[in-house]
Amino acid sequence: MLPVPARYYDGITATRQNVRAMLSEDGGALLILGGAQPAPLEWPLARLRAVGGAARKGHLVLALHDPANRADARPLAPARLTVTDPALIAALRARCHLARRDRRPGMRGRLVRRGALAAAAVGIMLFVILPRMADTLATLIPVEREITFGRSVVAQIERALGATDLGDLDCTAPAGTAALEVMTRRLSAGADLRYRLEVRVLDHAMVNAFAAPGGQIVIMRGLLDDATGPDAVAGVLAHEIAHVEARDATRHALRAAGSAGLLSMVIGDVTGGAAAVFLGERVMRASYTREAETGADRFALRMLNNAGVSSRGMAAFFDGLAEAEQEGGPGRLPTYLSSHPDSAARADVAEANAADQRATSPVISDAEWQALLAICD
Amino acid sequence: MTHEQGRLGGEYHGTQGPLFWLAVRTAMLTALTLGVYRFWAKTRIRRYVWSSVGADGDAFEYTGTGLEKFLGFLAAIVILAVYLGAVQMILFYFGLTLFGAAETQAELFLQFGAFGITSLAILPLVFFAQYRARRYRLARTRWRGLRFGAEAAAWGYVWRAMIYWAIALLSLGLLWPLMTFRLAQYKADRSWYGNARFRQNGRWTGLYAAMKQLFVALGLMVLAAIFAAIQLYVLAGLWATLGAIWFSVGLLSYRVNAFVYLTENLVLEVPGADDVTFGTSPQTWNVLWQMVGGSMAVFAATGLVFGLLGAGPLLLIGLEAVPLHVLIVPSVLLYMLALAISGALWLIWVAQPILRHVVTRCTAQGTGALNGVAQRAGDSGADAEGFADALDIGGAF
Missing domain, CATH: 2.30.29.160 (Zinc finger FYVE domain-containing protein 21, C-terminal)
Structure with a gap:
């Protein structure tokens, strides 16, 4: 050559x-x-x-x-x-092997050490420090601010459910509203609540209920239709009241604000990164809401016991959920379930509680229950 | 004055095909590794782009590695995890406590104030990351065998950037050129090619000429306001629309012309020889066309790609040929592929053409002096851009 x-x-x-x-x-x-x-x-x-x-x-x-x-x-x-x-x-x-990658010795060790340190820092922030901070900050927020925040959360959900104007989906039949009021009073009587409860029914087929920050509780019509009776709705309502009292929604919002920022930093603005952050957020939320859900169930049972309402209705409701979980039918309940403990186990707890209850009476009269069922008409 | 002989023009040798496939491949790998591969992806794309740029037949070389970027990122994460997590939650908390119910002007002002204060906490880190990222890129760039470099002066940049940004904002943009010039000067005066130092000459007032189109836009707005005042609302609307469009073009024109002014007043001080001077003549219209026309092409093609790739799964769903859950994984993969293709198209239809235009319109004079430039010591690269990666700041390449 x-x-x-x-x-x-x-x-x-x-x-x-x-x-x-x-x-x-x-x-x-x-x-x-x-x-x-x-x-x-x-x-x-x-x-x-x-x-x-x-x-x-x-x-x-x-x-x-x-x-x-x-x-x-x-x-x-x-x-x-x-x-x-x-x-x-x-x-x-x-x-020649022109494209060969030459590694320096000791790089693997550095990678492992740095990786472990970074994972530990993020992990401690996500699972220890941010939850603690969220708990503290949640107690510091003035109640009236929480209520304003809660209103905007509900408004967002209403829009997401398809309301063009706010209040479009509100169910306001007077007799039904009165029945709901009776139920709420009976459950919260004697309980010294920090928040003034605002319970509403939205006209939507989803079998769901949620508590927004500041005492706002929303029940979907689908849940009323699906319920075996007034006691089942009372169980769900008591559960949501428990969330309100524990400020769970506010705490979760705070936690999500901190952890979403962190997660998006770790995963980065890459192709599909937003989806990954969303999924990560869901997984984390599911992990830390289980605890809150179990706590709310316990609180709800205490409320039912105090009010003299049988928790058998609650058990029946959870049984229904468990069945739906097994069917896995489309459009049924996935949001309500994702972050909740095993429904069958919750049903058993409610059933066991019912066995120990003293004299109970239906939470509202049959006429009131019929009125509540017709609240959206 | 330059006495040395020699004049070099910028060359750009990159083509669409290789860059497109490189971008698609690396984006898919990034998605499949949940983002971990992005450091290698960025590095590989930079290697390609750097080697596309050259002068006098000598290509630039990017010597960074994905691994060092990943290590730098991990180090930055440790610091930022603590800082960002806390700051974001506090920001949200202030947002909550000052939520919505601002009934008086004062409350409204306070609300914005709280947001401002908390984002100020992030701002120094952003400037810090910007300077360090630039230093890292220079430290990993070579031409004719010699390293570029920048001095370790990120904190000095942070407080200057904060002050000049504040001045620019408080003057309602009138002192924007002061900020542009002083920050560019700070960076240029601390940059090196081998043992030759760059020096930014010129004056900040020299940038006002670059603002010409912005002043025209302002004039149109004033005209619109006058029409509005005398209740000719249709005319006012027309002029205001024109003014708004002119303003965005004006912003681009400012960037391009400020770049021209800064480049023409930049010199490379070669020890023991005459200065190397620079010139450039990019055209705002050309850049604008690449941006608008290119983006529109990317937008249309992205729609087409999503349609084509989405047709398969949709057809299968429609025919109920396969159960839904079987389709989840292929659909997600197709979605990622479509996003990757869209990003790659943006690279080859918008970013690369603009870079090509600017590079090929740059010149250097007195380049005979370059023969006297000697090597500089290596720079560890500090955090290898880790902060910039974590905070997600940085340009196209």
Whole structure:
């Protein structure tokens, strides 16, 4: 093979050296002739690496592997040789492992240590510090601010459910509203509640109920339709009242605000990153709401006991949920369930509680129950 | 004055095909690894883009690695996890306590104030990350075998940036050129090519010429206000719309012309030789066309890609040929592929053409002096842009 022209930069100055390059006789090295060097340079093919992204066709920029170089990210010697001769490029590509990635020793250890440290920092923030901070901050928020916040949360949900104007979905049949009021009074009588409860029914087929911050409780018509009787609705209502009292919604909103920021930082703004953050948030929420749900169930049972309402209705409601879970039918209950404990187990707890209850009476009269069922008509 | 011989023009050798496939491949890998691969993805794309840029047949070289970026990110995460998590929650808390019910002006003002104060807590980190990211990129850039570099001066940049931004905002944009110039100067004067230092000459008032189109837009707005005052609302609306469009074009024009002014007043001080000077002549209209036309093409093509890739799963759902849950994984993958293609199209139809336009319109004079430039010591790269990655700031490449 004859020597071909090439460009050489020695990595010491920016002076271009027009050199000639060729493979050595034994084929084990690339010889660089001419330029400022007194003797030809011999670059062993085994140490030859291509640099850069090679965007320019017909150009190959070469450097030598140098494990001793710790000043650069890649362990390459500073000199560069640009070859443009197609035959030499082809020969080099055929004989050398030009794209080889040279790892420095100890990098794996660094990666593991840093990774563990970062995971620990994020984990501690997400699971220890942010929840604690959220609990503290939740108790510091003035109740009236919480109520305003709760209103806007409910308004958002109304819009999401398809209300063009706020209040479109409100169910306000007077007799039904009165029945709901009776139920709420009976449950909260004797309980010293921090919040003034505002219970509403929205005209939507979803079997769901939720508590927004500041005492707002929303029951969907679907839940009334699905309930086995007034006591079941009372069980759900008591459960939501428990959430209100524990300020769960506010705490979760605070926690989500902190953790969503962190998660999006970790996962980054990548393709589908937003979806990943959303999923991560869901998973985390599910993990820490279980505790809140169990607590709310306990509180709800106490309320039912105090009010003399049988928790058998609540048990029946959970049984219904458990069945729906097993069917997994489309459109039924997934939101209500995702973050809740196993429904069958909750039903058992409610059933066991019912067995120990003293005298009970239906939470509202049959006429009132019929009125409540017709609240959206 | 330059006495040395030599004049170099910028070259750009990148093409659409390789960059497109590189971007699609790396974006898919990024999605499949839940974002971990993004450091390698960015590095590989930079390697390609850097090697596309050259002068006198010598291409630039990007020597960074994905691994060091990932390590830098992990280090930044530790600090930011604590800081950001706490700040965000407190921000939300203030948002809550001052929520909605602002009935008086004063309350409204307080509300914005609270948001402002908490975002101020993030701002220094953003400037810090910006400077460090630039320093890292320079430290990992080589040309003709020599390293570029920047001095470790991020905190000095932070407080200057805060002050100049405040001045620019408080002056309602009138002192914007002061900020542009001083911050550019701070960065340029601390940048090196080998042992040669860059120096930003010129005056900040020289940037006012670049604001010409913005003043025209202001004039249109004033006209609109006058029409509104004399109750010619249709005319007012027309002029206001024109003014708004002119304003956004004016912003781009300012960026382009400020870049021209700064470049033409930039010199490279080669020790023992004459300065190398620079020139550039990008055209606002060309950049605008690449941005608007390119974005529209990307938008249309993205719609097409989503339609084509979405047709398969939708058809299968419609025919009820396969159970829904079987389709979840392929659908998610197709969705990611469509997003990756869209991002790659943006790269080749918007970002790369603009870069090509700007690079090929840059020149350097007196480049004979470059032969006297010597190598500089390596820079560890600090956090390897970790803060910028974590805070998600940074440009196209």
